[in-house]
Amino acid sequence: xxxxxxxxxxxxxxxxxxxxxxxxxxxxxxxxxxxxxxxxxxxxxxxxxxxxxxxxxxxxxxxxxxxxxxxxxxxxxxxxxxxxxxxxxxxxxxxxxxxxxxxxxxxxxxxxxx
Amino acid sequence: xxxxxxxxxxxxxxxxxxxxxxxxxxxxxxxxxxxxxxxxxxxxxxxxxxxxxxxxxxxxxxxxxxxxxxxxxxxxxxxxxxxxxxxxxxxxxxxxxxxxxxxxxxxxxxxxxxxxxxxxxxxxxxxxxxxxxxxxxxxxxxxxxxxxxxxxxxxxxxxxxxxxxxxxxxxxxxxxxxxxxxxxxxxxxxxxxxxxxxxxxxxxxxxxxxxxxxxxxxxxxxxxxxxxxxxxxxxxxxxxxxxxxxxxxxxxxxx
Numbered sequence: 001x002x003x004x005x006x007x008x009x010x011x012x013x014x015x016x017x018x019x020x021x022x023x024x025x026x027x028x029x030x031x032x033x034x035x036x037x038x039x040x041x042x043x044x045x046x047x048x049x050x051x052x053x054x055x056x057x058x059x060x061x062x063x064x065x066x067x068x069x070x071x072x073x074x075x076x077x078x079x080x081x082x083x084x085x086x087x088x089x090x091x092x093x094x095x096x097x098x099x100x101x102x103x104x105x106x107x108x109x110x111x112x113x114x
Numbered sequence: 115x116x117x118x119x120x121x122x123x124x125x126x127x128x129x130x131x132x133x134x135x136x137x138x139x140x141x142x143x144x145x146x147x148x149x150x151x152x153x154x155x156x157x158x159x160x161x162x163x164x165x166x167x168x169x170x171x172x173x174x175x176x177x178x179x180x181x182x183x184x185x186x187x188x189x190x191x192x193x194x195x196x197x198x199x200x201x202x203x204x205x206x207x208x209x210x211x212x213x214x215x216x217x218x219x220x221x222x223x224x225x226x227x228x229x230x231x232x233x234x235x236x237x238x239x240x241x242x243x244x245x246x247x248x249x250x251x252x253x254x255x256x257x258x259x260x261x262x263x264x265x266x267x268x269x270x271x272x273x274x275x276x277x278x279x280x281x282x283x284x285x286x287x288x289x290x291x292x293x294x295x296x297x298x299x300x301x302x303x304x305x306x307x308x309x310x311x312x313x314x315x316x317x318x319x320x321x322x323x324x325x326x327x328x329x330x331x332x333x334x335x336x337x338x339x340x341x342x343x344x345x346x347x348x349x350x351x352x353x354x355x356x357x358x359x360x361x362x363x364x365x366x367x368x369x
């Protein structure tokens with residue numbers, strides 16, 4: 001993939017994440033901090049599908065943005081064909097892993113496993 | 115550190131009537147024989163108009179002819195005498211000692227360039243990246259073979275790139291660039307500014323091929339917009355601005 005496309009995704013995910021995290025913070029302000037962290041409330045949030053969907057999107061946006069940022073930093077630190085390939089594929093794998101782990105929590109709650 | 119106390123009177127070319135003198139600290143390093151850089155100090159008389167290059171040449175003439183320095187035109191045109199003067203990349207021929215406002219002038223080789231010896235550095239990487247961005251007009255016809263007249267430009271079209279054509283390839287921008295310090299594959303501000311110079315030229319038809327070259331994992335996107343390149347350019351070129359304009363093309367804001 002061309003670097004300009006990757007960077008468009010990078011900037012786009014940053015802007016979208018700022019907007020959605022703002023909505024997320026506003027949603028949390030509807031109750032006290034301690035209350036929002038209570039087990040029942042967290043489970044309820046995950047079971048409310050529109051909100052769970054937004055959390056899933058935030059997870060994807062931040063993972064994509066964050067791991068691309070990490071890739072860029074690592075590419076600037078050291079160069080070399082093998083190293084650069086390892087960094088790029090490693091960051092994609094880590095990004096997929098993190099998204100899968102986060103999604104698993106939402107899916108498990110909605111399947112009644114948790 | 116070696117201190118050479120005074121100038122040899124019988125070989126003096128700079129007038130001793132000069133009321134001021136400066137301590138010139140020159141970085142000495144030969145990578146073939148030494149492991150680390152050391153500094154030699156020389157006391158040099160100077161006048162209001164004495165440049166750092168002239169002071170270095172005084173050292174070569176009277177104290178130590180083995181000091182390695184690259185220079186040619188002495189008028190900020192050839193771009194040969196770039197070096198770090200009191201911590202900042204500058205042209206030695208374009209920097210007057212009196213303007214530095216310091217009793218000690220330290221000269222070191224440019225950062226981000228492999229050192230040949232002392233103040234002389236290798237320019238291969240700069241010239242390679244410059245060549246890579248195709249620094250010439252790309253189009254099928256030419257002014258020589260075509261029946262058309264010369265490729266005319268309006269003053270407004272010329273204004274788009276004229277400052278970037280002042281680049282003398284001295285390498286000071288690359289020396290000041292923080293990304294160049296860590297990313298050995300980075301294209302660098304000099305080449306990127308030149309890429310913009312040709313992309314913005316209304317006579318050029320090679321925009322796509324040039325943008326393809328710089329749209330790489332070590333290309334234009336690795337610029338952090340520190341702006342150091344623009345600060346140190348002795349010819350008033352603003353590579354940081356050119357880089358932002360080029361990004362505009364790649365992001366679709368410019369066409």
